[in-house]
Amino acid sequence: MSVKVRFAPSPTGMLHVGNARTALISWLFTREKNGHFLLRVDDTDQERSKPEYEQAIEDGLRWLGIDWDDKARQRDRTEIYAEKIEQLKTDGRLYPCYETPEALDLKRKSQLSRRLPPIYDREALALSDEQIKAYEAEGRHPHWRFKLNHTPIEWNDSVRGNVKFNGADLSDPVLIREDGSPLYHICSVIDDIEYGITHVIRGEDHVSNTACHIQMFEALGASAPNFTHLPLLSDKEGAKLSKRIGSLSLKELQEDGLEPMSVVSLMARLGSSAPIEPFTDIKTVVKNFDITKFSRGTPKFDPDELVRLNGKILHDLDFDAIKDRLSEIGLNDLDAEFWNAVKPNLQLLSDVQEWWRVAKGDVTPIIEDADFIAEALALLPTTPWDEKTWMLWANAVKEKTGRKGKQLFMPLRQAITGMEHGPELASLLLLIGANNVKERLQSNKKAA
Numbered sequence: 001m002s003v004k005v006r007f008a009p010s011p012t013g014m015l016h017v018g019n020a021r022t023a024l025i026s027w028l029f030t031r032e033k034n035g036h037f038l039l040r041v042d043d044t045d046q047e048r049s050k051p052e053y054e055q056a057i058e059d060g061l062r063w064l065g066i067d068w069d070d071k072a073r074q075r076d077r078t079e080i081y082a083e084k085i086e087q088l089k090t091d092g093r094l095y096p097c098y099e100t101p102e103a104l105d106l107k108r109k110s111q112l113s114r115r116l117p118p119i120y121d122r123e124a125l126a127l128s129d130e131q132i133k134a135y136e137a138e139g140r141h142p143h144w145r146f147k148l149n150h151t152p153i154e155w156n157d158s159v160r161g162n163v164k165f166n167g168a169d170l171s172d173p174v175l176i177r178e179d180g181s182p183l184y185h186i187c188s189v190i191d192d193i194e195y196g197i198t199h200v201i202r203g204e205d206h207v208s209n210t211a212c213h214i215q216m217f218e219a220l221g222a223s224a225p226n227f228t229h230l231p232l233l234s235d236k237e238g239a240k241l242s243k244r245i246g247s248l249s250l251k252e253l254q255e256d257g258l259e260p261m262s263v264v265s266l267m268a269r270l271g272s273s274a275p276i277e278p279f280t281d282i283k284t285v286v287k288n289f290d291i292t293k294f295s296r297g298t299p300k301f302d303p304d305e306l307v308r309l310n311g312k313i314l315h316d317l318d319f320d321a322i323k324d325r326l327s328e329i330g331l332n333d334l335d336a337e338f339w340n341a342v343k344p345n346l347q348l349l350s351d352v353q354e355w356w357r358v359a360k361g362d363v364t365p366i367i368e369d370a371d372f373i374a375e376a377l378a379l380l381p382t383t384p385w386d387e388k389t390w391m392l393w394a395n396a397v398k399e400k401t402g403r404k405g406k407q408l409f410m411p412l413r414q415a416i417t418g419m420e421h422g423p424e425l426a427s428l429l430l431l432i433g434a435n436n437v438k439e440r441l442q443s444n445k446k447a448a
Contacts, residue, residue, distance in 0.1 A: 003035030004198045007061075007068075008188065010042045011054035014249035017301065018203070018233050018241060020060065021267040025230065026201040027066045028268060028289040038195055039068040043075045044187050060250035063260050065282040072195070074187050081182050084190050084220060085175075088146070093219045094175060096142030097124035098135040119171040120145065144176035146186070146216060153211045158228035159294050160204070165211035173212050185209065189216040192225060201228040201291075230294060231271060236302040253306075257348040262310035271299030278312035280321075311347040325349065331356055341427035358417050359431040365443040366414035373415050375401055377441040383434045390426035416440050 007023045009015065015023075030037040039061070043049035061068075074081075088094040099107070108118040124145070127135075135142075150168035157163050175186040192200065200210075207229050217224040233241045241248070253263060261280055268285050269276040272293040279285050314322075319336035326334050329349075334356060342355040357363075367373050379396040381389050397412075398404050413425060416437055422428065429437060 002198070003030060003033040004038065004196050005030040005035060005201065006038040006040045006192070006195065006197050008040040008042045008191075009057050010045065010048075010184075011050060011057060012045060012048040013053055014251055015057045015060040017248050017250070017253070017263075017267070020064065020250050020263070021233065021270070022202055022230060023061060023066060024064060024264060024267050025291065025294075028286055029199065029201060029291050031286045032289045035198075036069045037067070038197070039071045040191060040195075041071070041073045042184060042188065043073055044182060044184060046075065046181075049075075056251055060254075063250060063254055064264055065260060070195075072191070074191065077187075077191070077194075080194065081187055081190055085144075085182060085186065088175075088186075088219060089144075091219065093147050094144045095125060095147055096132070097145055097174075098127070098132070098140050098142050099124070100140075117169070119169070122147075122172065141178045141180075143174050143178050145172040146175050146212065146219075148172050148212065148215055153214055155210070155214060155224065155227055158226065158291055159231075160207070160229055160296060163207065163211075165208070167211075167215065170208065170211060173209075185213060186216065189213050189220065193217065193220060193222040197225050199226045199228065201230065203232050204229040204296075205232060228291065228294075231296055231298050233270070233301045234298045236300050236304075238298065238300060241301060257350045258306065259310050259313050259349070261313050262306055265309050265313070266301075266306055270301065271295065271297065276305070276309070278309050278316065280313055280316055307347055314346045314349060315343055317343065322349075326352065329353065338431055341423050341431055345421075345423050355423065358419065358422065359428065359436075363416075363418040363440060365416070365418055365440045367411075367443060368414070369411055372401060372403070372411055373441055376412060376415075377438070380434075380438060380441070385430055385434055387426060387430070390424075390429050393429075394425075415443070 005026050007026050009019060009023070027037055029035075039058075041054055041057075043054070085094065104120075107121070111118045124142075125147075148167040148170055150166070153165040153167060155163055173183075173185055175183055177183060191197075210227055210229070214224045235241055250263070254260075261282065262278070264282055264285060265279045266276060268279075268289065272290075273295065274288070274290065274293050319339045322339065323334075326332075326339070329352075331352065334352070338356070338359070339352075342352060345355065346352060376393075376397045379393060379400060381393050381396075394408065394412075398408055401408070409425065410420065413422065414420060416425070416432065417428065423431075432440075
């Protein structure tokens, strides 16, 4: 059987990292199986669905390296939904209900107060024709519920294993709003049937929905696809993921300067037994993807881990792979020698701009021991400099002053770069150049 998978975002907001993870895992599974990937825009909520959100979702997916073989919008498929909905009404699987939201809320609170599960009691099925006419005379419009069979519902989930429900323990789901518009559940099932979806990968918050959906597939004369329910992401303390931990939309992560492959590297392995590694090529991620390695444990999303991965990915990038992007941020003169010297100190690509300034721009030297720096200046080797210059200079200063280790290196670094950390001084000397190094060592400015 050919694998066909869909990712079905709602364009009611920006693409969140949790949904992006679902999209990525769905796509990796599909591509690893040489299957067909469908982007299905679930825009039945016409009031909240916005074209700009749909565009942002597509942009975010492309940024991650996710492509699709086909695209569909639910708003274009209303005639198909209407036909199938009429079929369910005719078959007695959809029934009208006239309770107001207030009445349903009161009924739910009453059940909970008696420690009963808040399951709809099917009161609407007992309505007489006279009662229905009276409600409609009041101007009420019905919402429609799907009548679940009170029989066992069971499936083998790729992550959760064997899952069992009983239809009697579930509330008949509302499928049609009072205004006649269909809800997510029925549209999703109809689309999955019509597009021949073989595998559905989504969050574990849909598990009880899936139990209802399986009966909808059966009611429409179709077999249900295979299901995978992924645990939802938590923050690094194990709490529900929230905006408190920082930027969570793909657009924000992109604007923060993160590499798309850092997000791919983390999300492709987070929650699985496979080690999280810094990948630079998404094809390698596809080749090594195995959905059976995901477990039911709650994966913890740590933004700091994302930044660490980002740095490791940059450290592995050759100059030829990055030079066009360096030009885009105004560093046309930056060459391979400079890139190779500074990349071990980068966390974000934008950090390279700071090291370019340190090497080529204005720097305020930190000189706390003017006498030591004066002695070091007097021992500065003559040009031309090469990769041995730093060691020759450091040994001469050590012999002259008796200093060694941090007491020797740190004052020189501070005087030359105005910083307490950075690339190896052996490389920095060559990048900065003899004239700039000499000028900075001659500075009389003191640290604040």
